[in-house]
Amino acid sequence: MTANLRRRKLVSHIFEVLCGLAVVVALIPLAMILFYVIKEGAGSLNLDFFTHMPKPVGEAGGGMANAIVGTLILIGIAAAFAVPIGCLCGIHLAEYPGKFSSAVRFAADVLNGVPSIVIGIFAYGLVVLPVKRFSALAGGVALGMLMIPIVVRTTEELLLLVPGGLREGALALGATRSRSVFSVIVPAALPGILTGILVALARVAGETAPLLFTALNNAYWSTSLSQPIASLTVQVYTYANSPYDDWHRQAWAGAFLLVMMILTLSIAARLAVRRLERMNRS
C-alpha cells in the first residue's frame, strides 16, 4: 500500500468516526432532556395534578386540572376547523396534481415554516382585536392554523401511498371521482391519516408562543370559548419563570405529561404508517 493510499484511508476512517460522533452528540441532549423530564416530572405527577386547581403561592399541592382541560379545549377547537380544511386540501393535492396544486403545496410548506409566534399575531388580529378580549377561541384558531399545513401534507402523503390499483378498480366499476375518494381511497388510508392528525394535535398541544396573547392564561376554572383559558404549556411557562420551588416541580410535571403524550402519539403514528407501507408493497 502506498503512503498516499494509506493517508487517504486514514482520512476516510477519521471522517466516518466523526459522522458517528455527530449522532452521539445529537442523542446526548435528547437523553438528557428525557432523563430530567422523567426524574423531575414523574415524581411530581400524582392524582391531585389532574384533579386539583392551582394553589396560591405558599400552599403546597394543587394541580393543573384547569390547564389540562384548557389544552384539550384549545386543541379541540383547532382540530374542528383544521382537520376538515387540511384533509380536503390534501385530497385535492393528491387527486389533482398540477400548477394550482403545486402552488398550494408550496404555500402549505411556507406556512409550516412561519414562526408560531407570527401565527399568534395573526390570530390576535383576526379574533382578539375585533372584540378586544383574549379568548379560548383565538388560541384555538392560532393552533388550528399551525395544524393545517401538517394535516395537508400528511393526508396527501398517505393518499398517495394507497395502491393505484384500488383507485383504478373503483373508477373501472363506474364510481365517480368523489365516490372513489371517499369510499375507497380515504378509508384505505384512514388509520394513517387519523394518526397523522393525532400527531399534529400533539404537536400543537406543545405550542406556547401563539397562546401567550390569544388564549392568554386563566387562574380559574373556565370552559367558556369567549374567555381567556389556561393551557398546560402557558402554565408550565408561568411556573418555570416563577421563583418558587413548588411551582418548578409542577412545571416539570406538566412537561412530563406533554412529553409522554407526544411520545405515545408519535410511536402510534410510526406503526400505522409502516403498516400502510407494507400493504402497499404486497
Place this chain on the structure above:
Amino acid sequence: MKRSSDDRRFRLGTGAFAALVLLIVVGIAIELTRQSTLSIAKFGLKFWTTSTWDPVSGMFGALPFIWGTLYSSVLALLVAAPVALGIAIFISELSPRLLKQPLAYLTELLAAIPSIVYGLWGMFVLVPLVRKFEIAMGAKPALGVGMLAGALILAVMVIPFTSSVAREILKNVPSTQREAAYALGATRWEAIKVAIGFGKSGIIGAVMLGFGRALGETIAVTMVIGNAPQVTASLFKPQYTMAAVIANEFSEAADELYLHALIEIGLLLFIITIVVNILSRLLIWSMKRRVAAPAVTQLLAEEVPV
C-alpha cells in the same frame, strides 16, 4: 352527464379548501402590515437601525432584537449544520441497515419535543452548565443566561430538521455517482464527498431550512437568552431576539403605537422566514428535479417528521 358535473363539483369543492391555505399565507402578510402602519409611518427605516426601545416615551428601535435573532441563529447553525450533516451521512451511508430506522427515529424525536420543554430543561439544566463554563473561562459576570445558552438550545432544536432533509437528499443521489467514484478507486469518504457534491444545492437548502426554524423559535430561546436588548458580539452577555420581545411584551402593550411596533417586528420576522424558506425549498426542489425522482412530494414532506 351527471358524472362529469359531479367530478367538477368535487374538484371545485376541494379546490376551495386548497385555496384557503393560499389565502391564509396572503392574509398573514396583509394583516401584519395593516396592524403595524402606525409604527411604519412614524419611524420608517429608523425603526430597523436604532437601538432605543422605550415604550414609556414612545421611542422604538428594533436593531438589538434583529441582531439577537440573526446572531443566535447563525451561531446555532454553525454548531448544528456539521452535526446534522454528520448524522445524515452516518444514517444514509455508513450505518448498519438494522440501525438506520431507529437512529432516524431517535434524531427526529428531537423535533417532537415541545419548545417549552426545551426551555424548562435549558433554564434548570443547561444554564447552570453554561454558568460553570463561563466561570471557568473567567467571564464576568457569569450569568449562565445569554447568547451562548440561547444558541446552544437553538442548535439542538434545529438539528433534526436539517438532518432529516439532508438524509433524504443523500438518499436521492443516484447510486451510480458513488459507484463511479468507487470504480475510480475512491475511499468510502471520497465516494461520500462525491455524493455530497452532487446533492450540494439540496444540502444548502436543508441548512437554510434549519436557519428558518432557528429564526422563529420563541419560547425556549426566551427562557435562556437573558432578554436584555444590546448589540454585542459577546457570547456570554444576555441578549434579546425578535420573537422573544413579542412573546414578552405583546400582551402588556398598552398603547397602539407600542403594539404596532411589536407587530412590525413580527412582520419583519415573517418576511425573513418566508424568504429563507422559499430559497431553501427552491434549492431542495432544484436538486430533486435534477435526479427526477418519482416521488417529489416525499422529500418536501420530510421535514414534518411524523
